[in-house]
Amino acid sequence: MQSEQRSDVEYLTSENMKALPFSEAVRLGNVLYLSGQMGIDQAIYLVPGGIAAETRQALENIKNTLEKYGSSLEHVIKVTVMLADMSEWGEMNKVYLEYFSKNLPARSAFGASGLALGGRVEIECIAVLK
Numbered sequence: 001m002q003s004e005q006r007s008d009v010e011y012l013t014s015e016n017m018k019a020l021p022f023s024e025a026v027r028l029g030n031v032l033y034l035s036g037q038m039g040i041d042q043a044i045y046l047v048p049g050g051i052a053a054e055t056r057q058a059l060e061n062i063k064n065t066l067e068k069y070g071s072s073l074e075h076v077i078k079v080t081v082m083l084a085d086m087s088e089w090g091e092m093n094k095v096y097l098e099y100f101s102k103n104l105p106a107r108s109a110f111g112a113s114g115l116a117l118g119g120r121v122e123i124e125c126i127a128v129l130k
Contacts, residue, residue, distance in 0.1 A: 012069055016042065025069050027129070032071050036082070036124040037061040038117060051088040051120045055095040058123045063099070071127040073099055078126040081109040084119065092121055 010027040017024045026033045039047050039054025047057045
């Protein structure tokens with residue numbers, strides 16, 4: 001895990017994410033900002049199965065990243081969801097509610113004209129540390 005510090009800002013990136021042009025997460029004080037997560041596996045390939053499978057994998061990636069850096073899904077305060085097709089919003093929400101069933105974070109969701117790797121969904125979040 002690589003960590004670079006500038007004053008009270010810490011840029012966090014795990015070994016398998018080092019080749020990408022962004023930090024996996026940035027910590028400022030007790031707040032953790034996660035970069036967008038897609039429905040990709042460890043080899044950085046989209047999981048098969050469409051919007052539901054990609055949403056589940058993206059949220060698992062978020063859960064793992066939060067826990068790696070000292071937070072959890074229960075500490076998420078803001079979520080942003082980007083969808084390649086807004087008609088899949090309802091299906092994405094069904095999976096989303098499996099991960100955020102109470103204490104719902106503030107959230108924005110919007111359609112995008114395209115996402116990296118041809119993905120259906122990208123999700124980013126802000127959380128406080130435990």
